[in-house]
Amino acid sequence: MAVALITTFYGSLFANTIFSPAKKKLELYAGEEKVLMEMIRDGVLYIEGGQRPDFIENDLMNYLPPVQKTMYEALKFEGGGEAAAEGGE
Incomplete structure (x- = not known):
């Protein structure tokens, strides 16, 4: 009886402290990967x-979150300025 109670206690402890947070993180990563794969598929089909x-x-910009859209636009603007300067020489 004592062994059953101890194993139940440890099982509950591990489930709530280790496995539940790991599950949430894996679900987040899986969701991000799904969006990335859809983006790649649409790009290839286009x-x-x-x-x-x-x-x-x-x-494809519609797949990006607003923060990443802003970062992309800033990088594109910087890169476009350099390309235009090089092409004008």
Whole structure:
């Protein structure tokens, strides 16, 4: 009887302190990976279908969270300025 109570206690302890947080983190990672795979699939289908690059870029931007959209636009602006300066020389 004592062994059953102790194992139940340890099982409950491990479930609530280790396995539950790990499950939540894995669910978060799985959700992010699912969105990434959908984004890749749509991009490949657009390229295969012959869509214009600007249309593909705008449509795939919808997958990004607002913070990442802002970061992407900032990097694109910086990179575009350098490319324009190099092309103008």
